[in-house]
Amino acid sequence: MSGRKQSSEASEASEDDDIWGSDPEDEEGVQGPQPEFYDPDLDTKDEAWVNRQRGGRRSDAILSCPGCLTTICVDCQQHADKEGQFRAMFCINPATCRVDKSRTVKSTTPSHRKGKRRRNDQEHSGPEEVFYPVACGVCDAHLGVQDTEELFHLYHVVASTA
Numbered sequence: 001m002s003g004r005k006q007s008s009e010a011s012e013a014s015e016d017d018d019i020w021g022s023d024p025e026d027e028e029g030v031q032g033p034q035p036e037f038y039d040p041d042l043d044t045k046d047e048a049w050v051n052r053q054r055g056g057r058r059s060d061a062i063l064s065c066p067g068c069l070t071t072i073c074v075d076c077q078q079h080a081d082k083e084g085q086f087r088a089m090f091c092i093n094p095a096t097c098r099v100d101k102s103r104t105v106k107s108t109t110p111s112h113r114k115g116k117r118r119r120n121d122q123e124h125s126g127p128e129e130v131f132y133p134v135a136c137g138v139c140d141a142h143l144g145v146q147d148t149e150e151l152f153h154l155y156h157v158v159a160s161t162a
Contacts, residue, residue, distance in 0.1 A: 050074075061086060061159035065096075067141035072096055072157060085144075085155040095137045099146050105131040 039045075053074070060078040063086060064071050076088040091097035106128055131145035134152060144154035 061161065063088070063154055063157040063159055065136040065139060065141055065143065066156060066158050067136060067139040069158065070096055070136060070138045072136070072143060073152070073154065076152075076154070078159075082155070084159070085153065086157065086159065088152040088154060089150075091152065093137075097143065097152065098135050098137045098140075100133050100135065103133055105133055105145055 059075045061076060062071065063073040063076055071092055073086070073088045073091050075090065076086040079085040079087060129147065131147055131153070134143045134146050134154070135141065136143055141156065143156050144152060146152050
């Protein structure tokens with residue numbers, strides 16, 4: 001009986017090999033057909049496209065939306081004093097940065113006058129600046145503001161190295 005047992009085990013093992021077949025990756029030099037959508041040079045082509053779009057400009061960061069990680073801006077300048085705040089003249093696509101001109105955000109710049117007596121708050125405040133809120137066009141997350149000169153001040157963004 002032990003001979004039958006060995007032969008049945010051997011036939012089961014050969015059936016398993018037939019069912020599962022051999023792994024093509026185990027065989028050297030055998031390559032299956034490449035999928036039609038595969039391009040081994042795609043990363044190089046993408047990098048060249050991005051460099052052409054940037055036109056040789058250097059940016060302090062590439063800015064993305066914190067909610068959906070959509071790329072917002074590839075050409076910006078980091079604020080000199082405020083860490084995490086960036087200025088940009090353009091967004092990548094107007095659809096990614098939606099400026100709400102129907103709402104305004106006002107900011108007063110404090111004057112640099114120092115004194116012991118304060119007459120009233122209006123005398124010690126500088127000119128009032130008007131800003132428009134900027135939101136992500138994909139997920140509606142607040143990104144920052146745009147001033148009256150159409151310069152973006154982005155401070156709720158994810159910055160990555162350029």
